Structure formats: C-alpha cells, structure tokens
Amino acid sequence: MSELRRLRYFLAVAEERNFTRAAERLHIAQPALSRQVRELERELGVELLVRTTHKVEPTEAGRMLLERGPALLDAADSLWRGVRAFADGRMGSVSLGYGMSAGYETAPQLLLAMGAEAPGIEVSARVMAFADIVDSVAAGTLDVGLVRSALPEALPDDVELTLLRRERQGVVISSEHPLAANGADSIDPAALDGLKLLLHPRTHNPGHYDEIMEICARAGARPEVLYRGLDFDASYTPVASGAAVTMVGYSGRIGLPSGLLWLPVTPAAFIEVHLVTRRENHSPAVKRLLRVAEETSRQHNWLTGALEESVTGVGNRRALGLDGADIGAIDGAYEV
Amino acid sequence: MSELRRLRYFLAVAEERNFTRAAERLHIAQPALSRQVRELERELGVELLVRTTHKVEPTEAGRMLLERGPALLDAADSLWRGVRAFADGRMGSVSLGYGMSAGYETAPQLLLAMGAEAPGIEVSARVMAFADIVDSVAAGTLDVGLVRSALPEALPDDVELTLLRRERQGVVISSEHPLAANGADSIDPAALDGLKLLLHPRTHNPGHYDEIMEICARAGARPEVLYRGLDFDASYTPVASGAAVTMVGYSGRIGLPSGLLWLPVTPAAFIEVHLVTRRENHSPAVKRLLRVAEETSRQHNWLTGALEESVTGVGNRRALGLDGADIGAIDGAYEV
DNA sequence: GTCCCTTCATGCCGTATCGGCATGACCGGA
DNA sequence: TCCGGTCATGCCGATACGGCATGAAGGGAC
Numbered sequence A, B: 001m002s003e004l005r006r007l008r009y010f011l012a013v014a015e016e017r018n019f020t021r022a023a024e025r026l027h028i029a030q031p032a033l034s035r036q037v038r039e040l041e042r043e044l045g046v047e048l049l050v051r052t053t054h055k056v057e058p059t060e061a062g063r064m065l066l067e068r069g070p071a072l073l074d075a076a077d078s079l080w081r082g083v084r085a086f087a088d089g090r091m092g093s094v095s096l097g098y099g100m101s102a103g104y105e106t107a108p109q110l111l112l113a114m115g116a117e118a119p120g121i122e123v124s125a126r127v128m129a130f131a132d133i134v135d136s137v138a139a140g141t142l143d144v145g146l147v148r149s150a151l152p153e154a155l156p157d158d159v160e161l162t163l164l165r166r167e168r169q170g171v172v173i174s175s176e177h178p179l180a181a182n183g184a185d186s187i188d189p190a191a192l193d194g195l196k197l198l199l200h201p202r203t204h205n206p207g208h209y210d211e212i213m214e215i216c217a218r219a220g221a222r223p224e225v226l227y228r229g230l231d232f233d234a235s236y237t238p239v240a241s242g243a244a245v246t247m248v249g250y251s252g253r254i255g256l257p258s259g260l261l262w263l264p265v266t267p268a269a270f271i272e273v274h275l276v277t278r279r280e281n282h283s284p285a286v287k288r289l290l291r292v293a294e295e296t297s298r299q300h301n302w303l304t305g306a307l308e309e310s311v312t313g314v315g316n317r318r319a320l321g322l323d324g325a326d327i328g329a330i331d332g333a334y335e336v
Numbered sequence C: 001g002t003c004c005c006t007t008c009a010t011g012c013c014g015t016a017t018c019g020g021c022a023t024g025a026c027c028g029g030a
Numbered sequence D: 001t002c003c004g005g006t007c008a009t010g011c012c013g014a015t016a017c018g019g020c021a022t023g024a025a026g027g028g029a030c
Helices: A004-016 A019-026 A030-044 A060-087 A106-117 A130-139 A178-183 A206-218 A234-240 A284-299 B004-016 B019-026 B030-044 B060-087 B106-117 B130-139 B178-183 B206-218 B234-240 B284-299
Strands: A049-052 A055-058 A092-098 A121-127 A144-148 A159-174 A196-199 A224-227 A245-249 A260-264 A270-278 B049-052 B055-058 B092-098 B121-127 B144-148 B159-174 B196-199 B224-227 B245-249 B260-264 B270-278
Touching (some): A004 A019, A004 A030, A004 A055, A030 B060, A055 A060, A060 A284, A060 B030, A060 B060, A060 B284, A092 A284, A106 A144, A106 A284, A121 A284, A130 A144, A130 A159, A144 A284, A159 A178, A159 A234, A159 A284, A178 A260, A196 A206, A234 A245, A234 A260, A270 A284, B004 B049, B004 B055, B019 B030, B055 B060, B060 B284, B092 B106, B092 B130, B092 B284, B130 B159, B144 B284, B159 B234, B159 B284, B178 B260, B196 B234, B206 B270, B234 B245, B234 B260, B270 B284
Parallel strands (some): A092 A121, A092 A144, A196 A224, A196 A245, B092 B121, B092 B144
Antiparallel strands (some): A049 A055, A144 A270, A159 A245, A159 A260, A159 A270, B049 B055, B144 B270, B159 B260, B159 B270
16 A cells, blocks of 8 residues: 555665665655654554664565565656656557558558667558558547548548658550550550550549549540459459550559569659548557658658659669669569 | 556556546545546656546556556555565564584474474574574574573573473483393483593583583482583494493484483483573564474473473383374484 | 536645654764 | 764644535437
C-alpha cells in the first residue's frame, strides 16, 4: 500500500547512514525526512533502522529493503519512461495496408524509412484490396492505408486522405510489340486506340479505372478493356504474349518479367497515391508514420514528380531514374 | 517521480473501462478518481485514456501501462511482504558458534529444529573455541554462541546467558579398562582418584575445568590431569589405549570410536550448556532462533534432565535413551 | 426529434499529509 | 564539563486528497 516516496527517502538514509546528509541529498529538511522514514516503519510495522544519536544502522529488514528497493524504483522509472516513449511515438505499433501496386516501391520505401527513423515502432504491413483498405481504416481495424486514385467524395466522412505521391503513368508492353519497336522510349496514349488494355474490374477501384480511361480518352483512344484479377504478376501473361498491354505507375517498372518494357505515357499523365487514415484519434505511432511518410515523399520528390517528368528513355538506366541510390534497396528485376 | 496510488487508480479504470465502476472497486468517489487519473496524465505528460461520455478507451501508451503496470504493483507488494518476513523472523540469517562438545548433539538438534520451524532463516554455524565465541558475541560478529559452564560474572556486561541444557556427565573409558569390567554401567567419581584424566587446558574454559575438577573433588578424588588439544577425536588415543580416561557430557556418547564406552558418573553430576547472546538488539531471526532453541530444549527434556538421570546401563540402548526418535536424525556411530 | 439516463468533468470545501522552522534530547570527543 | 553533531518533537502553513453537489455530453427509447 505504501508509496514510493517513502521508499526513496528510506534508501537515501540507509545509503548515507545519516539523516542530515540524506536530507540534503533529497533537498528536504532533516526533520521532515526523519518523520517520513518513521512513518514508513509505522505503516510497514517494521523497524528498519537502529538510530543512536551518532549512528544510523539498518536492521536486517532494512538491509533487505536497501538491497531490493532500488530495483523497484528502477522498475518504476523504466515504466514511466516506457509510457512516455509510447506517448511520443518512439515506440508503438501501426498497421499499414496497401495494394499490389504500392508493393513494388512506395510501401517498401516507407517501411525502410520507418525502420531507420522510428525503429521502436512495429509496422505490421499487409497487401489488401482497395475497398478493404478503406473499410478497415473507417472501421478502425487498420491504422493507415496506401491507395491510388482515391476520391474524397467517395469515402466515408471519418477518413482522411493525405497526398503522398504523384506517379507518372506508363504502358507495360512486350518488347516485341510494334509500339515498342525501333527503340521507342515513350508511348502516346492515342496509340492505344483499339488495343486490348488489361485493367482491374472497375468495381475494384472505380476512381482509378476512370482515371486510366480518362488518360486514353483525352488522347482520343478507346482501348478494349480486358479484366484481370488481383494477382499482378500472373496477369502479365497476355501482355508478355503481345496480345495486350496494361498501364501502371512509374514504380510498376520494378519487378517486370523479362521481355516486358515500361514505357512512359507522353504527354505525361499522373495518378495520385494517398495515405488513408481516420480523421482523428491518431495514435502517436501513427502520427510518427505520417511524419516519416511526408519526409520520405519529399526526399524522393514523390509530389513534385520532377524526376519522373524527365523519364523519356528505354534502355537507359539514368533516364529511367534507376540510379543506385534510388533502386539499391529494392530487390527487383527489370528489363530496360 | 510519480507514486503508486495513481497507477493503481489508472489500472482500475483501464481494466473496468469505466470510471464509475472503478471508483466503486477502489472505494472512492468517481470525481476523485477522475481527477487522480487526469493528474497522472498531467504529470506524465501523456494521454492515457480517450474518454467519451459513454466509453473509456486506453491509448497506446495506456495499453502499455495497463500491460506492464500490474507487474510493478506486484513487485512493490512482494517487496513489502519480504520486508515483513525479515522483520518478523520468517526470513533472515543468524550466525551460530559452538564448541566441539556441542557439535555431537546439541547444535545438530538445534539446526534441525531451525530447518523445520524457520526454513527461511539461514543459520551459518561454525565450531569455535570458547573464548572466541564469547568475544565474537560481545563484538557483534557472532549472533549466538553455545557454551558449557559459562559463568555470568566472568562474561562482558553486554552478553547474556540463556540456560539451554543440563547435561549428565560421564566418563569415557576403554572397554578393556578395569573400571569398565564386569559390565559396570556407571562410575563413581571417587574411582578416578589417581587416574590420568584428559582435559582441555584450564585457560580454554576455566569454568568448565573447575566444574569437572569439583565433581571429582566432591567424591574425594584427585585425578592426574593430562591436557589435550581441541581436536576431540584425535585426543581419544590415550583413552583408547587405556592409559587415561576423560569426562564428557551425555551427548559425548555419540561418535565414540570403537572400543570406548561412555559410563555415567554416579551419583549424577550435571554441567550446564548456555546460549550466549548480546543483551539487546536481537534481530528477529535471532529471536526466532532463541524461541526455537527453547522449544527444542523443552521437547528433549534438556533442562529437567529427567531422561539423563535414568541413564544407568551400558550396552542397553533404551537405558541410554538412544531410541530411534532421539537418535534417528543424528548420523553418529557409538559403542554400547 | 425529444426526453431521459448514464457517464465523466468541474467547483467547492473539509481533512490529512507533507515539508519547513525552531527547538529539544542525547551522545561522543576535546 | 562544554561543545559540536545528530536525530526527534512541536507547531504551522501549503499542498494534496477525497467527498458532495452539480454540470455537460452523448447514446438509446419512443
């Protein structure tokens, strides 16, 4: 039942073997200390110190307390420090959900940055479908989502979007395809007219579907849409055979099967990637992740898109922005 | 810096997820609890609970505190319990010193009783010379001593004697010795006149030396004293050869080398065994040992000496009081 | 939408606890 | 014997604590 102040006081006296010096160490007056220690003895019903006018000696019980007491104070201190660490976001846990498309570059970079900036925070990341991400965030079972082409007006009121990346779109196409012939380093979306275009069903992420179609429409192209499942890699089969093409963001260049090329769409077209969070009650760990995400976005020019604007070439690593610093930490194969 | 009451209060609220119920559990009013938890948050600088009018949810820091807090309270409780255990003599340590003579029965029985009655107390026992025992107790480096024939007037003022045992004296003699012939089951000290009697030098324990000599003198005997060292067993050599006899207490019958007999002196003569302690400042563990010693003395009739009075026979286990209960726990060999 | 009930927060007050100051009691050493 | 050092005690003001009355807010029933 007793509190820790009394224990601290006793320990000071027992260590100093002197009330006066202990009182100075504790910055209180000696009589106050004398009474507090006496009070501790009274409430424990135990004699802890044998006092003579010139000597203070701990009893056996006192020596036991002197040995084990500091550990308790340390444990208490450690607990308060731990609480503060959770409170200011140095420690904690965050759940992060994202689609396949973010799994090649955006999410890995964010996780890397979290590992470097906030090693005490455990980020449990999982790949989820667009609708699941939004619903889970709204329901509170997911802290942060990473989505493409989310429209604020199509989302529940209590979720919030934070723009993380504007991503140059490009066409994934077989290197044998006529449009990729002659070392072409970009593709005019007008050229997609009548071609088979591989996309997720519109219901999966209507905003994203509409944006892709808008890019084509702006150029006057009306491709024939083929639907594919969520399994990204397996869906490349029709592309590899040359029967179809697909359109993905700049980060989709990573991990392309051999024989496929990513050629940027020209004039440049961008699709936005957002962080999805609940509007309020962000835990310190979530706030920390949001700060780290903002920093990561800035460092990689994800918002200005300047680096991606300049993407023009095929078969030219530098032109693709695939210098060592950018790609080094990402373990992916690609064809240039 | 913070104290434990606040932690207890917070844990109650966090567990109940409800201030009102937690307040009931803690037997305080809800507003007081509300304020204490708020105060804990203020002094930690951490939000621990998210309150709405109908729900109380811990934050991440709060959950961390909820997980690790109870361990701290348990540690504190365990510490207070431990202190009390030392204070009331359930735990602790005592140093006990005794001479060879007490090492055969008196000390072992006391240690056995301590092991049974106060298993938490560590008794560090060692065989010491009489003078060392008294000096160490007086100096405070030994808690309890066990001595024969101590005279209060010959001791320092600050040590105290407690009578533990009145021990029937007997003669240790070769079974080939004329005095042991014809199945004699006791010896009249008068018969010791002119015999060689093996004793420690008088300086070793003057009181004991004088008492032995007094027993002889009362019977008109004047034995010739041979001095022996403190090594009890080795000193038996002259006794085994029949060249000398010695006189020891009843407990000296245990561990006699083969071919030696212990024959009680008749008429019965007794020598007292005392506990030596400092007069004051007994630790709870010492007090506990003194209580256990008193109880042991009572159980074995060490003070009434009734059992030893009836000792008359040689070669008769029952007559020697060596029934199983008495001897079972003592690992000694003896000749009957 | 309105009312009501539940729940937590706030204001105010009496009491207990705590710490400071002045002083007393005791002991060892010069 | 006196003096210095040490711990204990008495008294007082400040702070902390808990209780009571009451307010504010949100969910549920109708």
